[in-house]
Amino acid sequence: MANIRDVAQRAGVSVSTVSNLLNGRTNRMRPETLARIEAAITELQFSPNRAARQLKTGQVNMLGLLVPSIVNPSFAELAHEIDIAAKQHGYRVLLGNTYRNQEEERTFLNDLLSQGIRGMIVVSTMTEQSHFHDAIARGLVMVNYDMQTHPDSPKRSVISDSISMDNFQAGKIAAQHLINRGCQNIAFVTESGKTVSRMNRISGFIHAAQQSDLSDHYRIIEGKARFGYGDAEMTELGKALAKTISQQATPPDGIVAVNDVMAIGLIAGFRAAGIRVPEDISVVGIDNTFLTSLITPALTSVAPPLTEIATVMVDRLIARLDDPAIEVEEFLFLPELVIRESVVD
Amino acid sequence: MANIRDVAQRAGVSVSTVSNLLNGRTNRMRPETLARIEAAITELQFSPNRAARQLKTGQVNMLGLLVPSIVNPSFAELAHEIDIAAKQHGYRVLLGNTYRNQEEERTFLNDLLSQGIRGMIVVSTMTEQSHFHDAIARGLVMVNYDMQTHPDSPKRSVISDSISMDNFQAGKIAAQHLINRGCQNIAFVTESGKTVSRMNRISGFIHAAQQSDLSDHYRIIEGKARFGYGDAEMTELGKALAKTISQQATPPDGIVAVNDVMAIGLIAGFRAAGIRVPEDISVVGIDNTFLTSLITPALTSVAPPLTEIATVMVDRLIARLDDPAIEVEEFLFLPELVIRESVVD
Numbered sequence: 259m260a261n262i263r264d265v266a267q268r269a270g271v272s273v274s275t276v277s278n279l280l281n282g283r284t285n286r287m288r289p290e291t292l293a294r295i296e297a298a299i300t301e302l303q304f305s306p307n308r309a310a311r312q313l314k315t316g317q318v319n320m321l322g323l324l325v326p327s328i329v330n331p332s333f334a335e336l337a338h339e340i341d342i343a344a345k346q347h348g349y350r351v352l353l354g355n356t357y358r359n360q361e362e363e364r365t366f367l368n369d370l371l372s373q374g375i376r377g378m379i380v381v382s383t384m385t386e387q388s389h390f391h392d393a394i395a396r397g398l399v400m401v402n403y404d405m406q407t408h409p410d411s412p413k414r415s416v417i418s419d420s421i422s423m424d425n426f427q428a429g430k431i432a433a434q435h436l437i438n439r440g441c442q443n444i445a446f447v448t449e450s451g452k453t454v455s456r457m458n459r460i461s462g463f464i465h466a467a468q469q470s471d472l473s474d475h476y477r478i479i480e481g482k483a484r485f486g487y488g489d490a491e492m493t494e495l496g497k498a499l500a501k502t503i504s505q506q507a508t509p510p511d512g513i514v515a516v517n518d519v520m521a522i523g524l525i526a527g528f529r530a531a532g533i534r535v536p537e538d539i540s541v542v543g544i545d546n547t548f549l550t551s552l553i554t555p556a557l558t559s560v561a562p563p564l565t566e567i568a569t570v571m572v573d574r575l576i577a578r579l580d581d582p583a584i585e586v587e588e589f590l591f592l593p594e595l596v597i598r599e600s601v602v603d
Numbered sequence: 604m605a606n607i608r609d610v611a612q613r614a615g616v617s618v619s620t621v622s623n624l625l626n627g628r629t630n631r632m633r634p635e636t637l638a639r640i641e642a643a644i645t646e647l648q649f650s651p652n653r654a655a656r657q658l659k660t661g662q663v664n665m666l667g668l669l670v671p672s673i674v675n676p677s678f679a680e681l682a683h684e685i686d687i688a689a690k691q692h693g694y695r696v697l698l699g700n701t702y703r704n705q706e707e708e709r710t711f712l713n714d715l716l717s718q719g720i721r722g723m724i725v726v727s728t729m730t731e732q733s734h735f736h737d738a739i740a741r742g743l744v745m746v747n748y749d750m751q752t753h754p755d756s757p758k759r760s761v762i763s764d765s766i767s768m769d770n771f772q773a774g775k776i777a778a779q780h781l782i783n784r785g786c787q788n789i790a791f792v793t794e795s796g797k798t799v800s801r802m803n804r805i806s807g808f809i810h811a812a813q814q815s816d817l818s819d820h821y822r823i824i825e826g827k828a829r830f831g832y833g834d835a836e837m838t839e840l841g842k843a844l845a846k847t848i849s850q851q852a853t854p855p856d857g858i859v860a861v862n863d864v865m866a867i868g869l870i871a872g873f874r875a876a877g878i879r880v881p882e883d884i885s886v887v888g889i890d891n892t893f894l895t896s897l898i899t900p901a902l903t904s905v906a907p908p909l910t911e912i913a914t915v916m917v918d919r920l921i922a923r924l925d926d927p928a929i930e931v932e933e934f935l936f937l938p939e940l941v942i943r944e945s946v947v948d
Contacts, residue, residue, distance in 0.1 A: 318718065319714070319718070320718065323698075327683065328673065328679050328682055328683055328686075329676070329679050329680055329683050329893065331674070331676070334673050334674050334676075334679045335674055337673055337698070338672065338673055338674050339702060341673070341699075341700050342700075345710075350697055350698075350699070350714055350718070351698050352665065352695055352696070352698070352712075353668075353682070353686065353696050353697070353698045353699070354695070355686050355687075355696075357681060364682075365690075369664075373663070373664070373695070387886075401837055471741060477748065493893075493896065494896075519897075521898075522897050526897065526898075528900055529899050539753050548674065548838075549894075550895065551838065551839075551899065552838055552868075552871065552872075552894065552897065552898065552900075553862075553865045554871055554873075554874050554899070559680055579877075
């Protein structure tokens with residue numbers, strides 16, 4: 259493989275002259291010299307090693323992306339949108355799966371810093387923890403997804419931009435849809451691990467129920483998943499909870515599931531228990547992943563505007579890489595209900 | 604943020620002594636000096652910039668991973684296993700989604716090279732094309748997934764290691780299962796884009812049919828997906844093909860779908876057409892993604908041993924980074940049938 263010396267030799271110039279070109283210092287270079295070097299670069303298929311330039315510019319064109327698990331379709335779809343948005347800025351995405359495990363997160367943060375990567379998108383993880391503070395102190399720039407502050411809690415010390423679907427609205431819109439369609443006894447079904455986004459979804463659900471005639475007829479049903487980072491095990495939990503619910507004296511007639519994979523497990527579990535969806539129990543999901551149209555009945559779900567969200571996250575992160583002093587902000591995106599077949603008419 | 608000079612000052616040594624430690628040249632260093640530098644590194648939370656070391660060692664601890672689309676669960680599950688295997692070697696994964704688009708692939712290859720990344724796992728893409736040859740000529744080291752050579756074709760010029768599920772066996776095992784369960788008239792349903800893995804699956808299917816009494820009662824049913832890189836659109840294609848199949852004079856009684864997402868679309872489409880699975884038509888998927896247990900009936904599917912495959916891919920890639928001259932090999936992993944509910948008893 260050609261190196262900078264090969265290029266210099268081919269072009270008949272010194273290594274430092276080639277280096278000047280690679281670093282944009284061409285204002286004092288004669289046009290014919292510049293042309294000779296560029297021809298040599300092309301002929302030798304020389305790929306200037308960005309690592310070498312990085313020592314001078316401090317830039318690597320990569321962003322870190324930390325997700326609990328890429329196998330979860332909502333994270334995979336978000337990663338896909340982030341990849342597209344990043345490419346438009348000439349950036350690539352370095353992926354980290356962390357299974358909501360602090361040690362994995364810490365290792366990923368250290369790896370980013372030691373690779374010279376300074377920008378990172380953190381999905382669905384508690385960034386208030388000390389290892390994130392440490393990483394920011396060491397120069398990492400962050401944008402959070404789905405770390406909206408809880409509306410009932412005092413404003414916390416926010417350490418980085420936060421971009422989310424409005425999860426309170428998501429829970430509220432889903433519950434209101436059930437109420438509008440005539441459900442009398444609604445439940446929110448969730449994994450018991452309390453991420454901020456889950457708490458906000460629950461708050462929105464409760465708000466809608468309390469504002470309606472159902473103020474005494476709503477409940478939160480929780481179950482514990484083995485790991486809690488949300489792939490297939492969430493569907494298993496949904497199946498198990500469906501069984502429990504089907505044995506209740508007065509089961510709910512409408513359910514908001516904390517996410518689509520939980521909703522899909524509930525529907526499979528209800529089918530196994532002889533309960534019809536939506537005739538006996540209506541189900542609404544949240545996230546609107548591609549899974550919604552894989553199942554029967556197709557799942558009504560609350561959709562985040564993922565393309566917009568990914569675009570703002572990447573734009574914001576790159577702006578902050580240029581100017582780390584810009585003020586920290588919270589961006590909320592209004593979700594939309596996508597009506598399919600899983601709620602009674 | 605602390606730099607190498609801060610560490611040197613704190614430890615009371617020269618910068619070049621710290622550099623010696625960072626580059627493993629400690630054999631002539633006094634133990635107390637070594638301890639002092641390590642203490643300074645810890646106290647200052649110094650993160651040696653790998654980019655600087657890379658200039659000496661030529662190494663970046665990252666692997667490129669090129670997939671058609673991370674939204675496809677079989678690629679997401681593979682990416683997850685590769686991430687785990689890579690971490691055990693201290694490597695991180697840089698992700699590229701390429702939608703089977705040559706220009707996207709070329710850009711990703713160039714980005715890897717210019718970031719100093721030399722190792723890459725390529726999933727389900729035709730690496731016989733010139734841009735891959737070019738990248739190898741420029742120093743990239745590659746391992747292919749799912750690029751098994753076709754058993755009926757002459758051995759091609761293999762340019763890099765190839766690691767796959769034995770797709771011929773996958774098609775064969777799936778067809779044999781249908782035949783063993785009494786199906787009399789079987790079909791292989793696929794997207795019409797001919798990747799090597801699809802052709803091998805079809806060959807295995809045909810082989811099993813011809814070896815049985817069904818030699819005149821098998822067929823290949825194809826449809827064209829809009830993009831052909833295999834996420835939700837594959838399910839839509841399955842639904843559309845199910846409609847076509849349900850209108851045939853003699854529809855098949857057993858189907859091998861080219862992958863799980865196609866199978867799921869077929870099952871949804873049959874349900875909409877009033878055809879029962881498995882009572883009227885049995886369906887077998889290939890890939891055994893977590894989707895198999897999300898749907899009803901749960902999908903019988905052929906499973907690649909993903910953990911083993913990912914481990915061998917990463918081990919092999921890292922071995923080749925150390926010694927690019929090791930001989931190119933093809934590794935085939937035998938798949939296993941996972942029986943669920945979508946095939947008649």
